[in-house]
Amino acid sequence: MAFLAGTEMTGGYGAIDILRSCSISAEKGQVTVIVGPNGAGKSTAMKALFGMLPVRSGSVQLDGEDITALTPQRRVEKGMSFVPQVLNVFPSMTVLENLEMGGYLRKDDIRGTIEEVLELFPALQPKRRQLAGELSGGQRQQVAVGRAMMTRPKVLMLDEPTAGVSPIVMDELFDRIIEVARTGIAVLMVEQNAKPALEIADVGYVLVQGENKFTDTGSALLANDEVRMTFLGG
């Protein structure tokens, strides 16, 4: 059993199921990427794993424990962390305050973790007292990831972290994400930029209409002709 495992999840927002018996799992120290066409249910699968969407059937397990019924807040306490695609920082608070809020639940000293996060994202170092709302898109994404890192999570989930940032910033972010995974965290992300994302993925999932279509290592998926022709534009 994988560290985080959503098994045969079925569910949606109303009467119609968006996810249909969809299974996603993530392993510690690995980068897992979910790709697929628009409306495939990538973000929905992520939300189901984090408890933001009730599943009608199927289960979510974290480290062998069934967490299907837990609220997102309880899952944060269990060591999961989520970076939403948009509205993922506190814009009228400084970078430091954003990080502090990320560590809100922690009772111990969080200063060490703040320094670790700032080491991971050196670009934020000189901006620590600046308002997050005044930063560039790429820096804001770094703050968003940093905030999620503050709980010292075991699972870090990112919903399209590179949406709206330039290709250079995207490469930079991906490098950081690999670094995060190498520290033993299970990283799971949904990506619109399928090709570069699969290049860094240890495991890739291709979803189509809420179902698992292909599951393989990132490089195997990139080498797969059908995946390339259908989803990666040749």
Next chain:
Amino acid sequence: MQDYANAFVLLLNYVVVPATTYGCQLALGALGVSLIFSVLRFSNFAHGELMSFGTMITLLVTWWLQAHGLTIQPLATALLALPAGVLVTVLLSLATDRFVYRYYRIKRSDPIVLLIVSIGVMLVMSGLVRFIIGTDDRTLDDGVRFVISAKQFRDLTGLQEGLAIRATQIITIALAAVSVGLLFWFLRHTKTGKAMRAFADNEDLAGLSGISAQRVVTITWVVAATLATLAGVLYGLDKSFRPFVYQQLVLPIFAAAIVGGFGNPVGAIVGGFIVAFSEVALTYSFKRFFSYVLPADWLPDGLYQLISTDYKYAVSFVILVVVLIVRPSGFLNTRSS
């Protein structure tokens, strides 16, 4: 030169000092309204009645203290009763939240629905206040009246005009400064205060960070009810306590909050002073002022009062309308919504 000094003292005495005091009271009220708006996301029209209720409780406790001979002369007894007033008002606002607002919050009702609900709460609270204490005009101040009287000032400076500073004015300005200082320190430097700002900034992300919505809401009500009671008691000390007047106070308070940009605490304070100074300056008769600064034969007839004091609430309305037309998000607003 003497004439200009006289004119200056005249303005200080009749415009600057009263308007500063009134501005402090409005700012405290507007801060509460602004806080509720940014955290709970609705315009709380019952805030004036919350001030009224807090002042009433403080007055009742003041009477009880006076009856038992417990006073803190030369300061007003009401200051001793203030903590009790704050406590009961906090409890009332928490009960209101639990039994009224929480239902609509869980239903995720529109802000406009909550606004209408708050008008209902306002009517119930105003009925409650009138039922308990009646509609009469009451005096809260039983302390020493003047720090410096007009006659003392005249004797001291040899000017014709006197500058009277009442004890309640000093108390208002001092207490307002201290409580605003504490509020800003709380919001900027404590974990709970930062969590409140985070919740106001991005409710969903605050939830994802493990910040409890119920806790933030509770603390917001505690702070808002404290500010409301303080504003109400200071206004009552400075002028008098009359439920009808307090009900109308919600107008300049909302004008202040909107002028400064809803949801911005600095804006609420600036807005309070803008409204207070406009109200006082526009309803003041400048005839005596001109008699000092203009040559005698230039002196005009009439009072040189722009509008009658009966229309002072119209000033708030005009400011409100002008701001809403020219800059609907307020002058100091940083939020886009």
